[in-house]
Amino acid sequence: MxxxxxxxxxxxxEIPADIIYQDxxxxxxxDIAPKAPVHLLVxxxxxxxxxxxxxxxxxALLGHLMLAAGKIAEEAGxxxxxxxxxxxxxxxxxxxxxxxxxxxxxxxxxxxxxxx
Ligand code: AMP
Numbered sequence: 789m790x791x792x793x794x795x796x797x798x799x800x801x802e803i804p805a806d807i808i809y810q811d812x813x814x815x816x817x818x819d820i821a822p823k824a825p826v827h828l829l830v831x832x833x834x835x836x837x838x839x840x841x842x843x844x845x846x847x848a849l850l851g852h853l854m855l856a857a858g859k860i861a862e863e864a865g866x867x868x869x870x871x872x873x874x875x876x877x878x879x880x881x882x883x884x885x886x887x888x889x890x891x892x893x894x895x896x897x898x899x900x901x902x903x904x
Contacts, residue, residue, distance in 0.1 A: 799831070806818040809859075816891075829888045829889070830891065831887070853889050854872070866894055870892060
């Protein structure tokens with residue numbers, strides 16, 4: 789069993805969060821420190837520390853996260869323009885070692901760099 793993480797505690801209801809979507813494989817919450825007008829996090833219930841730690845058996849789960857992210861972005865009203873970002877490792881800015889997909893939208897990214 790993987791160690792508890794901030795996000796696994798949110799999934800268990802031990803830490804409050806603004807949960808905007810959930811299904812049997814993942815939840816989505818509002819980011820506590822939004823970097824865009826819409827900033828959501830899609831988090832698998834399974835604790836995978838980083839995307840590089842995912843294995844072949846996680847293939848369907850990873851696909852599920854992408855499909856859920858699209859649906860969640862649509863429901864959040866940003867279906868036409870949003871970014872999905874996964875930070876892998878501290879050097880890439882990862883601070884919570886429980887895989888999550890950032891959904892960022894509600895602003896014009898067309899002239900900005902990938903930095904957020
Ligand atoms: P990363 O830097 O890719 O690991 O992303 C972690 C994200 O989690 C950051 O954008 C944080 O603002 C966000 N975050 C940290 N604590 C919480 C929390 N309690 N509820 C919601 N989002 C959080």
